[in-house]
Every structure is written in C-alpha cells, then in structure tokens.
Amino acid sequence: METISLSRLNEFVRRVIALNFDDPVWIVAELLQIKESKGHYYIELAEKSDQGDIIAQSSAVIWKPNYGLIKKSLSADIFTILKEGNQIKVQVLVDYHPRFGLKLNIQKVDESYTLGKILQQKIQTIDRLKKENLWQINRTLELPIIIQNLAVITSMTAAGKIDFENQLMSNPFGYQFRLSYYPAAMQGLQTETEVSQAIININEQEVTPFDGIVIVRGGGSKLDLMDFDTYQISKQIGLSALPVLIGVGHHIDESVADMNAFASLKTPTAVAEYIINHNRLAEENVIKTMESIRFYGSQIISTYAIELRHIKESLNTSFINIKYTEQQKIIRYKNKLYNLVQQFIQNKFTTLLQLDHKIKINDPSIFYQKGYSLLFQHEKPITSIHELDLSDPMITKLKDGSVLSQPIKIWQNQKSN
Known part of the structure; x- marks a missing residue:
C-alpha cells in the first residue's frame, strides 16, 4: 500500500472539494459563536439532533469586504440575524486549506429565514405563556396611588441606569423615591438567567415591600432586544406579584417581555417620566378633590345659610305670633286673677262682717x-x-x-x- 504525506492528502481533499463545490451552496445551521477581529467575523456553525446533541460542526467566516455587502443587503440589523443561538440560512463557498482545514466562506444571508425562526420562537413563547395563564397577567395588577419604593433591575454600569435615576430624582415636583438596585446583565447569554432571578428575589423580599419593579437598560441593537424574548423572563413577569415597568431602550421593536409587562416604555427616561406622571396625576386628583370639597362645602354652607335665614325669619314671625298669643293669655289670666282676688276679698270681707257681728253679740259688756x-x-x-x-x-x-x-x-x- 502506498504511503502519502499529510500535505498530499490534504491537497487531494482540497481538489475533491473544489471539484464538487465549485459553486456557492445554501445551508441552514445554528450559529454557536461569533467573534470579530479586524473587521472579519469568525463564526461557528452547528447542526443539532432533536435531543440537542451536536451532530455536525464547521467554522465559517465573513471577510471584511463581504461583511459590508451583506449588511447593506439586509433590511434588519445584521446582528439580529447573526446572533448566537439563532437558526440561520447562509450561502457559502466551501473552501479547504491544506493547513487550516475546512472553512465556509459566507457570501449571503437569508434574513427572511432567520426572522421567521425568531418570530416563530416569539409566537411559541407567547403561546406557552398563554397556556400557563402567565400572559399579560401582570397588566391586571395595580400600582399604588403614590409610587415611592422601587426595585430596579439593571446593569450598574449602564447609561440607562444613570438616565433613569437622574430623571426620577431631579423631577420638578420634588417627589422623593427610594430605589433598591438588583444588578443583572442587560445583554448577552446571562441576561435571561440574571433578570429572571432578580425578579424572583424581589418578589421574595419581605423586609421592604416594593411598589413595583423597574427593568431598564440604555439603548442597544435589535439583537440585544431579543434577550427579552426569552421564556423565563416573561414567565417571572407573569408570576410577579408586583407591577413590572420595562424600558429597554428600543424605539421600534417590541419584545415578549415588553408585551407581557404591566407597562412598556421605550427608554429608561420614559419609565421615569411615567412614574413621575403617575404621582403627579395622583396629586392633581387630590387637589381636585380638595377643590371639589371646598366648592361643594361652600355651596352647602351657602344653602344652609339661606335656610337658616328663612328659619330665623320664620322664627321671628312665629315668636311675634306666640308673643301676642301669650300676651293675650296673660291679660286674660290677669283679668281672671283680678276678679278672683276681688271675689276672694269680698268673701273674706263678708266673713269678717259676720265674725264682727258674732263678736259684738257675744261681747260681755x-x-x-x-x-x-x-x-x-x-x-x-x-x-x-x-x-x-x-x-x-x-x-x-x-x-x-x-x-x-x-x-x-x-x-x-x-x-x-
């Protein structure tokens, strides 16, 4: 049997591949990893079985010149498509180098395939939440009349945290807030786990009851927003006993978490404004209530004043009538008493005369x-x-x-x- 060198073997493989794959081919695979270096993007692609085991894996690359062409050809953000964990459909040139091995040179990206998969995954997540009665349950909760104590889930180094805090604390109405921070990754592979666990920890807090939960981050691409399409984050939002206000900094797209939260705002600043306006509305309602009480109180006082005046006038009239009636009674009683006294005196005088007569007739002299x-x-x-x-x-x-x-x-x- 003939013995050949490794280089000769690899050269033979290169020729076979070049002969059989002289034109680009379309493939579908899961993007396991993507890294950038000097404008080039190095990618690991894989195919998994139904059980999740990797059954095929290859390296791919988007060279810097081709990256610009691909980016221009896409209507969506390129990193919405080229995100770790996404199923992608790409056109590749199969290249084999005797030293560096097999490399798939990506020429085109079919965004409709990946976006369809992303949308399909979002729909599946929403359907699952609905079946578990966790879909938009958070929206049935109520914020307290006055919001003061908030649990904030965010990255402690994110600009969104600073924007939210500054907007909230420097409000022109002088409202005071107490913020408790729960640090979590706002993008990347740890986002789902850390945000979900933060929501759990907040709801288990018994020492300081919160008025609500705020999730904010500063800006980001559509790629980053997909971290909030995950099942676990929306599940914990559905299980939360506290209203969740979310502002993850995207002006166009809406994540599953946005749709499942109590309120979804576009930016951390907008979340702060929402909270301030909530308290302002409560204050205005109190002021309106006080004004209504004052107004209706004045009306009631005025009404009763008129009634009292009528009663007074009626009493004056009644008093005059009663006074006249009683005066007439007094005059009658006076006349009657006078007659009775005269009669009494006359009777006593007659009695005295009779006694005098008796005395005289019985006088010893x-x-x-x-x-x-x-x-x-x-x-x-x-x-x-x-x-x-x-x-x-x-x-x-x-x-x-x-x-x-x-x-x-x-x-x-x-x-x-």
Missing part, C-alpha cells in the same frame, strides 16, 4: 247692759252648777264691778213640763 252677770271660780268661767266648788269663793262680774261671795247651797232648776 252687752250682756252686762242687759242685766246679766258672769260667774268665775278659780279664774274660770262657771257655766253649770256642777262646776262650782262650795268650799272656795267665787267672783260675780257685773256691768260696773265685781262681787266676791261664798257659795252656801246649790240647787238645780226644775224642768217645766
């Missing part, structure tokens, strides 16, 4: 004038012989004097038949 006398013993008048004591003297009073005598004998008057 009158008895004496008629020849009668009064008999006393022991200084007591004697009206019967049975009252006399024969052992003691007695006094007989006459009209012009008294006689002291001693009773000798007592006899009783004879009753005539």
Whole structure:
C-alpha cells in the first residue's frame, strides 16, 4: 500500500472539494459563536439532533469586504440575524486549506429565514405563556396611588441606569423615591438567567415591600432586544406579584417581555417620566378633590345659610305670633286673677262682717247692759252648777264691778213640763 504525506492528502481533499463545490451552496445551521477581529467575523456553525446533541460542526467566516455587502443587503440589523443561538440560512463557498482545514466562506444571508425562526420562537413563547395563564397577567395588577419604593433591575454600569435615576430624582415636583438596585446583565447569554432571578428575589423580599419593579437598560441593537424574548423572563413577569415597568431602550421593536409587562416604555427616561406622571396625576386628583370639597362645602354652607335665614325669619314671625298669643293669655289670666282676688276679698270681707257681728253679740259688756252677770271660780268661767266648788269663793262680774261671795247651797232648776 502506498504511503502519502499529510500535505498530499490534504491537497487531494482540497481538489475533491473544489471539484464538487465549485459553486456557492445554501445551508441552514445554528450559529454557536461569533467573534470579530479586524473587521472579519469568525463564526461557528452547528447542526443539532432533536435531543440537542451536536451532530455536525464547521467554522465559517465573513471577510471584511463581504461583511459590508451583506449588511447593506439586509433590511434588519445584521446582528439580529447573526446572533448566537439563532437558526440561520447562509450561502457559502466551501473552501479547504491544506493547513487550516475546512472553512465556509459566507457570501449571503437569508434574513427572511432567520426572522421567521425568531418570530416563530416569539409566537411559541407567547403561546406557552398563554397556556400557563402567565400572559399579560401582570397588566391586571395595580400600582399604588403614590409610587415611592422601587426595585430596579439593571446593569450598574449602564447609561440607562444613570438616565433613569437622574430623571426620577431631579423631577420638578420634588417627589422623593427610594430605589433598591438588583444588578443583572442587560445583554448577552446571562441576561435571561440574571433578570429572571432578580425578579424572583424581589418578589421574595419581605423586609421592604416594593411598589413595583423597574427593568431598564440604555439603548442597544435589535439583537440585544431579543434577550427579552426569552421564556423565563416573561414567565417571572407573569408570576410577579408586583407591577413590572420595562424600558429597554428600543424605539421600534417590541419584545415578549415588553408585551407581557404591566407597562412598556421605550427608554429608561420614559419609565421615569411615567412614574413621575403617575404621582403627579395622583396629586392633581387630590387637589381636585380638595377643590371639589371646598366648592361643594361652600355651596352647602351657602344653602344652609339661606335656610337658616328663612328659619330665623320664620322664627321671628312665629315668636311675634306666640308673643301676642301669650300676651293675650296673660291679660286674660290677669283679668281672671283680678276678679278672683276681688271675689276672694269680698268673701273674706263678708266673713269678717259676720265674725264682727258674732263678736259684738257675744261681747260681755252687752250682756252686762242687759242685766246679766258672769260667774268665775278659780279664774274660770262657771257655766253649770256642777262646776262650782262650795268650799272656795267665787267672783260675780257685773256691768260696773265685781262681787266676791261664798257659795252656801246649790240647787238645780226644775224642768217645766
């Protein structure tokens, strides 16, 4: 058997490939990795089985001159297509170098294939959330009337964090806010895991209850926005007991997380304005309520003042009528009392006359004038012989004097038949 050198073998392989793949071919594969160096993009492509195992893998490259042509040919952001994890369809020239091996030189990119896959993945994610009753559940929650205490998920070095914080804290109304930061990657492979875990940690917080959750980042490409299309982030938004306000800095496209959150704003600054306006609206409602209370209070006071005036006038009229009626009663009572007093006096005068007559007819001097006398013993008048004591003297009073005598004998008057 003939022995050949490695270079000869590789040259033979090169010729076979060149002979069989002299024209570009279209292939579909998953983009495992992409790196840039001096304007060239080095890519790892793979095909996986249904179980997720890699069954084929090759290196590919987009040379700098070709990168510009491909970018111009795409309507979407090139990195929306060329993102790790995406299924892509590319036209390649199969090139084999005896030293560097097989290399696929990418000539064209079919964006419709990848965008379709991305859209399909978004639809599948939304359908899954709906089946699990986690789709837009967060939108049924309510923010408190006044927002003060917020949990903020963001990258601590991102410009979006600074924009959000400055806009919120320097509001012209003097509203005060308490912000608690939960750091997380806002782009790249760790975004899904870190953002999801941050939402879980916030909802498990018991010491400081939050009014809501804010997720912000500063700007970014459509490629970066795809990190918020993942299932886990939207799942945790659906499970959250707190309203989630999201502003991930993209003015055109909308992620699954945007659609599933309580409120989606385009930028961190817009999220801050949303919160400020929420509190401002609450303050205006309080002011309007106070003004309404003051207005209706004035109306009520005015109404009651009129009623009181009518009551006063009615009372004055009633008082005059009552006063007149009572005065008439007093006059009648006075006249009646006068008549009663006159009658009483007349009756008493008549009684006095009668008593005077009795006194006069019973006056002893009158008895004496008629020849009668009064008999006393022991200084007591004697009206019967049975009252006399024969052992003691007695006094007989006459009209012009008294006689002291001693009773000798007592006899009783004879009753005539």
